[in-house]
Amino acid sequence: MKLLSFLLLILIVFSCTTKQGNQPNKLYSKQAVEATNGMVATAHPLASEVGAQILRQGGNAFDAAVAVQFALAVVYPRAGNIAGGGFAVYRKADGEKGSLDFREKAPLASAFDMYLDEDENVIPKLSTFGILSVGVPGSVDGMIELHKKLGSLPFDVLIQPAMELAENGFKLTEIEANKLNYYQKDFLKANDSLTYFYNGENWKTGDYIFLPELAHTLKLIRDKGRSGFYEGKIAQAMIAEMQPKGGIITQADFDAYKSIWRNTVEGQYKEYNVISMPPPSSGGIALLQLLKGSEAFDFKIFGHNSAESIHIMTELERRVYADRATYLGDPDFYDVPVNMLLDSSYLASRFSDISLDKKTDSKDIKEGEVEIIESVETTHFSIVDKDQNAIGITTTLNGNFGSKVFVEKAGFFLNNEMDDFSVKTGVPNQFGLVGAEANAIAPEKRMLSSMTPTILEKEGKLLMVVGSPGGATIITAVYQTILNVIEHDMDMQQAVNASKTHHQWLPDRVLYEKNGLDSLVLQQLEVLGHTLEPRTAIGKMDAVLILSDGTMQGGADPRGDDTAVGLK
Ligand code: GLY
Numbered sequence: 001m002k003l004l005s006f007l008l009l010i011l012i013v014f015s016c017t018t019k020q021g022n023q024p025n026k027l028y029s030k031q032a033v034e035a036t037n038g039m040v041a042t043a044h045p046l047a048s049e050v051g052a053q054i055l056r057q058g059g060n061a062f063d064a065a066v067a068v069q070f071a072l073a074v075v076y077p078r079a080g081n082i083a084g085g086g087f088a089v090y091r092k093a094d095g096e097k098g099s100l101d102f103r104e105k106a107p108l109a110s111a112f113d114m115y116l117d118e119d120e121n122v123i124p125k126l127s128t129f130g131i132l133s134v135g136v137p138g139s140v141d142g143m144i145e146l147h148k149k150l151g152s153l154p155f156d157v158l159i160q161p162a163m164e165l166a167e168n169g170f171k172l173t174e175i176e177a178n179k180l181n182y183y184q185k186d187f188l189k190a191n192d193s194l195t196y197f198y199n200g201e202n203w204k205t206g207d208y209i210f211l212p213e214l215a216h217t218l219k220l221i222r223d224k225g226r227s228g229f230y231e232g233k234i235a236q237a238m239i240a241e242m243q244p245k246g247g248i249i250t251q252a253d254f255d256a257y258k259s260i261w262r263n264t265v266e267g268q269y270k271e272y273n274v275i276s277m278p279p280p281s282s283g284g285i286a287l288l289q290l291l292k293g294s295e296a297f298d299f300k301i302f303g304h305n306s307a308e309s310i311h312i313m314t315e316l317e318r319r320v321y322a323d324r325a326t327y328l329g330d331p332d333f334y335d336v337p338v339n340m341l342l343d344s345s346y347l348a349s350r351f352s353d354i355s356l357d358k359k360t361d362s363k364d365i366k367e368g369e370v371e372i373i374e375s376v377e378t379t380h381f382s383i384v385d386k387d388q389n390a391i392g393i394t395t396t397l398n399g400n401f402g403s404k405v406f407v408e409k410a411g412f413f414l415n416n417e418m419d420d421f422s423v424k425t426g427v428p429n430q431f432g433l434v435g436a437e438a439n440a441i442a443p444e445k446r447m448l449s450s451m452t453p454t455i456l457e458k459e460g461k462l463l464m465v466v467g468s469p470g471g472a473t474i475i476t477a478v479y480q481t482i483l484n485v486i487e488h489d490m491d492m493q494q495a496v497n498a499s500k501t502h503h504q505w506l507p508d509r510v511l512y513e514k515n516g517l518d519s520l521v522l523q524q525l526e527v528l529g530h531t532l533e534p535r536t537a538i539g540k541m542d543a544v545l546i547l548s549d550g551t552m553q554g555g556a557d558p559r560g561d562d563t564a565v566g567l568k
Helices: 002-015 045-056 061-075 139-150 155-168 174-182 184-190 212-224 232-245 251-256 283-294 307-327 338-342 344-350 473-486 492-497 519-527
Strands: 033-035 038-042 085-091 097-101 260-262 265-269 272-276 379-385 390-396 454-458 461-466 510-513 532-535 542-546 552-556 563-566
Touching: 033 038, 033 563, 038 045, 038 061, 038 542, 038 552, 045 061, 045 155, 045 379, 045 563, 061 085, 061 139, 061 155, 061 212, 061 379, 061 390, 085 139, 085 272, 085 454, 097 139, 139 155, 155 212, 174 184, 212 232, 232 251, 265 283, 265 338, 272 283, 283 307, 283 338, 283 344, 283 454, 283 473, 307 473, 307 510, 307 519, 338 344, 379 461, 390 454, 390 461, 454 473, 461 473, 473 492, 492 542, 492 552, 519 532
Parallel strands: 379 542, 510 532
Antiparallel strands: 033 552, 038 379, 038 563, 085 097, 085 390, 097 260, 265 272, 272 454, 379 390, 454 461, 461 542, 542 552, 552 563
């Protein structure tokens, strides 16, 4: 009887609403930028303009990417960086593809239990704030490698715009002024002196920031390459900032750092070839699992952001994130079962118990008590040049302004990427974690990431470059943006604008963007058993779509200052 009334309730709720169909949500109405000779979409208008300028000078997409990475380190210092890390996925015009891992590494003196007290409890904030949260930075080595392999213009041309922005100053946008104000107290706490970014919560739109020390650091990188950063004055400045406060990074860490070219992970979603980032990012594998799982469902019929769509996406995500927590880590330290995770019979059985009528409890998927606690910051940019060379880079300091430690003598913030390790995993089973050693801390290991720079091909041709910041929400934001284009017929900007949802196995709740879903849809999801929780924003995408006539469509997220600049 109880079951009968429950089913009746579902029927009533579902029948008294029309599907939202292919309606991008009403939160944002930004229009796509279109061009035919190149597209640069980044988190900041000045960085997008730098990338476009490099393309106008005859540089390729990879040149533009190097220039954008350095420009973001100046104008977007809460995530753009030279003392962080990231991942690049590229596809050359001739179809060759690959990925570059310039993720930070754990210092040589790190240990699996370095954030635990004698009772094996996590010491609050030690892995997120201040000196001990810093991983060995990878971005400078990454950009030099990227330029060496794929660049066409001289390196000094690519770093010049960033140097000029640092030296001549740049204006704060409203969003960035507010972010700086928000973190003033943290800056004070983490630094003995702060000449450039402290202003007692008085930052205003249009205020100029000048960073002469950063300009000098960039000059050293220009003139000396990798050793301009990892040796000499700048390396010494970083060590001098960290060592007196108990920091463990030494010159040996800088000497040992190397970015790594890796084979991409690739798989089919219907007639599309999806190329993404392999471990130590979880992004590519999780995205492919989600897309593979989606093939069994008709999202076109469900309709965009209908309760059915969100329910099925949630159920897929619940299972994929449980796998992520168990199996993924740095492949140089842990045998990640990539083939198993992407095997079609494994996936068929993994998703076989998904029901249209009710949610699954996360505890029935897998026992565990851990939350994925990655920060929601980071930044992504997508670039395509006139020949359709394409690159997506997601790069990060982890939290906003990373560890909040600013190397005053060199002009940049240090990351707090160590927090992306499972800091509790040195004590197996105590927290109910299964296979948690995959992402345990070890000297020189790379921490697991969710960054998902991704490229799609259709019929052997470039179709899309896409990615997002957002910690654990990166993967689900990229997944939905792809479905929005392929299944819900949105253009690139509509797909980016559209409101997103997120589930990550634990905690067992669906995040959704405030005012982004119809109230009836929320009700229907509750009837299916889901717990719902609003968020201000999910994802902050910068993406490029190539239409069948070769037109490039840029989608830059209205949730930030993100800007797409096209070359006509
Ligand atoms: N720090 C965010 C990530 O790597 O996913």
